[in-house]
Amino acid sequence: MTEEKTHHPEPSYLVDTGKYKGLMAWLTSTDHKRIGLMYMYAMMVFFAVGVILGMVMRIELFWPGQQFYGPQAYNGIFTIHGIIMIFTVVIPGLAAVFGNFSMPIMIGARDVAFPRLNLFSFYLYVIGAAIALASQFMGNGPPDTGWTFYAPYSIQTHTNVVAAVFGAFVLGFSSILTGLNFIVTMHRMRAPGMTFFKMPLFPWSLYATAWIQVLATPIVGITLLMIIAERWLRIGFFDPSLGGDPVLYQHLFWIYSHPAVYIMILPAMGVITEIIPTFSQKKIFGYKAIAISSLAIALVGYFVWAHHMYTSGMSTTARWVFSLLTFLVAVPSAIKVFNWVTTMYKGSISLKPPFLFALGFIFLFMIGGMTGLSLGALATNIHVHDTAYVVAHFHYIVFGGVGFAFFAAIFYWYPKMYGRMYNFKMANWSFVFLFTGFNLLYFPQFIIGMMGMPRRYFDYLPQFTLGHQLSFFGGLLLVIGFIIMLITLFSKKGAPAPDNPWGGRTFEWRIPSPPPVENFEVMPEMAENEQPYDYK
Amino acid sequence: MGASNFVEGVDLAFKIIFGISLFFLVGITTVMLYFVFRYNRKRHPRAIQIKDNNILEITWITIPLILVLLMFYYGYVAFSPMRIVPKDAIPITVIGKMWVWTFEYEGGKQSADLVVPLNKAVKLNLHSDDVIHSLYIPAFRIKEDVVPGKNNYMWFIAQQPGEYDILCTVYCGLRHSYMEAKAKVVPEAEYQAWLKALPEKTNEPEGLTILKKNACTGCHSIDGSKIVSTSFKGLYGKTERVITNGSERTVTVDDAYIKTSVYDPDKDLVIGFQKGIMKTYKGIVTEDEITKITDYLKSIK
Numbered sequence: 001m002t003e004e005k006t007h008h009p010e011p012s013y014l015v016d017t018g019k020y021k022g023l024m025a026w027l028t029s030t031d032h033k034r035i036g037l038m039y040m041y042a043m044m045v046f047f048a049v050g051v052i053l054g055m056v057m058r059i060e061l062f063w064p065g066q067q068f069y070g071p072q073a074y075n076g077i078f079t080i081h082g083i084i085m086i087f088t089v090v091i092p093g094l095a096a097v098f099g100n101f102s103m104p105i106m107i108g109a110r111d112v113a114f115p116r117l118n119l120f121s122f123y124l125y126v127i128g129a130a131i132a133l134a135s136q137f138m139g140n141g142p143p144d145t146g147w148t149f150y151a152p153y154s155i156q157t158h159t160n161v162v163a164a165v166f167g168a169f170v171l172g173f174s175s176i177l178t179g180l181n182f183i184v185t186m187h188r189m190r191a192p193g194m195t196f197f198k199m200p201l202f203p204w205s206l207y208a209t210a211w212i213q214v215l216a217t218p219i220v221g222i223t224l225l226m227i228i229a230e231r232w233l234r235i236g237f238f239d240p241s242l243g244g245d246p247v248l249y250q251h252l253f254w255i256y257s258h259p260a261v262y263i264m265i266l267p268a269m270g271v272i273t274e275i276i277p278t279f280s281q282k283k284i285f286g287y288k289a290i291a292i293s294s295l296a297i298a299l300v301g302y303f304v305w306a307h308h309m310y311t312s313g314m315s316t317t318a319r320w321v322f323s324l325l326t327f328l329v330a331v332p333s334a335i336k337v338f339n340w341v342t343t344m345y346k347g348s349i350s351l352k353p354p355f356l357f358a359l360g361f362i363f364l365f366m367i368g369g370m371t372g373l374s375l376g377a378l379a380t381n382i383h384v385h386d387t388a389y390v391v392a393h394f395h396y397i398v399f400g401g402v403g404f405a406f407f408a409a410i411f412y413w414y415p416k417m418y419g420r421m422y423n424f425k426m427a428n429w430s431f432v433f434l435f436t437g438f439n440l441l442y443f444p445q446f447i448i449g450m451m452g453m454p455r456r457y458f459d460y461l462p463q464f465t466l467g468h469q470l471s472f473f474g475g476l477l478l479v480i481g482f483i484i485m486l487i488t489l490f491s492k493k494g495a496p497a498p499d500n501p502w503g504g505r506t507f508e509w510r511i512p513s514p515p516p517v518e519n520f521e522v523m524p525e526m527a528e529n530e531q532p533y534d535y536k
Numbered sequence: 537m538g539a540s541n542f543v544e545g546v547d548l549a550f551k552i553i554f555g556i557s558l559f560f561l562v563g564i565t566t567v568m569l570y571f572v573f574r575y576n577r578k579r580h581p582r583a584i585q586i587k588d589n590n591i592l593e594i595t596w597i598t599i600p601l602i603l604v605l606l607m608f609y610y611g612y613v614a615f616s617p618m619r620i621v622p623k624d625a626i627p628i629t630v631i632g633k634m635w636v637w638t639f640e641y642e643g644g645k646q647s648a649d650l651v652v653p654l655n656k657a658v659k660l661n662l663h664s665d666d667v668i669h670s671l672y673i674p675a676f677r678i679k680e681d682v683v684p685g686k687n688n689y690m691w692f693i694a695q696q697p698g699e700y701d702i703l704c705t706v707y708c709g710l711r712h713s714y715m716e717a718k719a720k721v722v723p724e725a726e727y728q729a730w731l732k733a734l735p736e737k738t739n740e741p742e743g744l745t746i747l748k749k750n751a752c753t754g755c756h757s758i759d760g761s762k763i764v765s766t767s768f769k770g771l772y773g774k775t776e777r778v779i780t781n782g783s784e785r786t787v788t789v790d791d792a793y794i795k796t797s798v799y800d801p802d803k804d805l806v807i808g809f810q811k812g813i814m815k816t817y818k819g820i821v822t823e824d825e826i827t828k829i830t831d832y833l834k835s836i837k
Contacts, residue, residue: 071710071711071712071713071764072710072810072813075707075709075710075712140810140811140812141810141811141812144709144710145707146707150668150706150707152666152667152668152684153667153668153707153708153709156666156667156815157709157812158811158812158813158815159812240684240685240686241684245685246668246683246684246685246686247683247686280575280583281582281583282583282585282586283585283586285586285588286588286592286593287588288588289588289593311670311679311680311681312681312683312688313680313681313683313686313687313688316616316619319615320612320615320616323608323611323612324608327604327605327607327608328601328604330600330604331597331600331601331604334596334600335593335596335597335600337564338564338596339593341564341567341568341571342592344568344571344572344575345571345575345586346575346580346583346584346586347571347575347580347583348575348577348580348581348582348583349571349572349575349576349577349580350577351572351576359568359572362564362568363565363568366560366561366564366565367561370557370560370561371557373553373557373604373607374549374550374553374554376607376608376611377549377553377607377608377610377611377612377615378611378612378614378615378616379542379545379546379549379610379611379612379613379614379615379618379677380546380549380550380553380611380614381611382546382615382618382677382678382679383546383550383674383677383678383679385679385705386670386672386679386705386706387672387705451674452672452674452675452701452703454672454703454704454705454713455705455707456707456712456713457712457713458712458713459713459714460713461701461716535583535585536585
């Protein structure tokens with residue numbers, strides 16, 4: 001490959017070349033890169049809504065007792081905060097944005113296997129999200145069940161549960177179709193010479209993710225339909241007063257929703273696995289171990305769901321079996337961390353913003369993972385289950401993990417997306433605020449959780465006041481961090497980006513920034529002796 | 537000595553898991569930061585490529601595997617006695633109902649707080665009247681879900697006299713965060729005296745018993761204070777502004793209005809309240825019971 005700046009014989013994908021111009025050209029585009037960006041813009045909007053709702057909760061929790069609004073409003077807010085953040089931000093998350101934008105280029109393809117299906121998935125996403133949001137304003141008031149929709153409460157409450165559940169159902173289909181599309185793309189469209197074990201590791205993580213999306217999502221789809229059937233037709237699946245079993249609901253829900261955690265975190269791990277070799281200028285350490293550990297996490301992740309249900313009255317045998325399996329899934333995550341750190345050894349490390357966020361990810365992900373150990377162990381789980389400790393733990397994973405990987409990915413691929421650089425100093429400042437704010441927001445929740453503060457509480461006992469107040473200030477710092485980040489990314493045009501600003505080795509760094517519509521002028525190949533991360 | 541017989545085992549498991557975790561967190565972070573410093577491009581302009589190392593990979597698969605199995609073991613050992621109840625445990629039935637705990641002792645005597653004797657095994661049979669609740673006593677390190685239609689249970693031996701918080705940890709609707717009670721641990725003699733003094737059958741008016749049984753008093757107080765909705769005190773005979781079929785009107789709270797409010801709460805909705813917060817009690821509260829409730833409401837004008 002030549003190192004000098006390539007010519008632009010073909011227009012970039014950002015230039016409208018079809019029959020439509022402007023907004024319509026985007027809304028009708030089947031280009032994987034444009035679809036990736038559209039997902040990103042939609043997610044930024046939903047994320048902003050979720051953050052605002054989060055802060056509205058933190059303000060109310062600043063003092064014990066009622067300050068600004070009542071418990072019914074609070075219950076609706078934490079429910080919709082969860083639905084928005086889980087179903088429209090972190091589950092589609094990195095796979096929808098960067099899986100679409102980067103993955104086809106990284107494997108040397110012109111697009112995904114089914115570009116029109118890909119656009120259809122995007123519209124399903126928008127429709128599903130719109131229905132979920134509309135549930136707030138229609139019917140008997142916002143749903144108040146929590147994002148988990150636990151029966152029989154979700155069957156009995158008079159609030160607008162059906163619309164929210166149906167929105168999640170539609171979003172599920174978007175996820176299934178994207179997964180299917182990615183599996184076929186990676187099986188059929190890799191560059192000549194790129195065997196599976198020469199595929200970069202971000203695509204590898206998406207491959208593992210896609211199988212979970214395809215195989216696990218239908219289960220939650222059916223389960224959500226069962227809730228609707230039970231509410232409308234009074235069929236007794238889950239509500240004991242109709243002859244149903246509420247614990248059955250929890251099993252069905254978590255059979256999907258636990259693997260869904262891996263739908264969220266696997267692509268995040270994949271992004272980090274790309275960033276660390278690039279900024280260390282070093283071949284990834286333990287390529288095969290990382291690739292296989294993604295599959296191992298996806299596989300074992302199917303068999304641990306009931307660790308969300310240790311206190312539900314399950315048999316002792318079920319409890320210890322699920323506990324044991326849960327501990328096994330911790331090992332492949334540990335393998336990845338060891339390999340990432342070892343990749344830095346004897347590297348030539350450039351501490352640019354994407355790498356800084358990747359370091360932040362590793363630290364926060366370790367805390368998230370390690371605090372998960374006492375949730376996996378039976379005796380300790382009994383104490384902290386359903387407390388603020390769990391709230392802190394999963395925010396460390398889905399926000400400290402997925403969120404920080406998302407920020408890292410934006411800063412990493414931004415020059416490729418827009419053909420522009422951004423201000424590094426500003427990006428670093430956003431990191432300082434986000435990292436400090438994040439820890440100040442969520443770490444106190446571990447402590448009050450250990451002290452016995454239950455989750456989903458509108459009001460609380462006086463001993464938990466200090467923890468909640470620290471969290472509020474952490475939230476403020478986080479919001480400042482987001483604002484700095486948005487200014488860094490979108491306020492003014494940066495200098496033109498070179499094709500390969502970071503010295504990366506994967507295919508996307510060998511084509512112009514921004515890429516032409518069809519990505520490659522000459523289709524890339526991988527030579528017999530070539531490796532995905534062959535730094536010299 | 538811990539507040540209950542489980543505290544020691546649970547806390548030991550916490551210490552082991554947190555200890556190992558902290559060691560690795562500090563260790564890995566230190567090594568990572570050292571690499572970032574030592575191999576910074578300024579000091580180390582050219583990376584040195586190293587080969588994959590299978591022995592290293594196997595080492596860091598095996599060591600974490602052993603450590604997590606150790607954590608599993610300590611978690612299991614401290615947990616398993618929680619499910620084996622001694623034969624002589626004192627049985628107490630816990631009734632969870634939106635948003636009140638009731639503790640029923642032998643002979644059907646009921647209490648709003650859980651009073652137990654020191655150093656005696658106590659078994660709680662968990663029963664829910666509506667949705668899932670979860671009984672949590674943080675100081676005792678115990679928690680089990682209270683699932684309608686299922687017979688879940690928990691047990692403990694309280695080892696320290698005192699008063700401890702009881703909380704609900706499975707979200708159960710509007711006043712979930714107010715579903716609290718106290719666990720009072722007292723010496724055996726005091727416990728027996730308390731149990732004896734606990735009224736066998738309440739002498740309260742029948743209407744009040746019905747209101748309590750259906751948890752009406754969870755939202756409507758009987759002393760004039762506002763919980764969620766209007767207090768029952770002084771309600772009968774009062775005039776209220778309501779919305780009926782979208783238009784405002786004034787009604788007087790009489791027998792007919794009370795009946796409508798129980799069976800079709802959204803029909804004449806008092807201004808300022810949201811639809812759907814109160815469900816219909818049709819098929820739950822009989823007309824005869826409504827008459828008794830009305831009689832009671834008349835008595836607390």
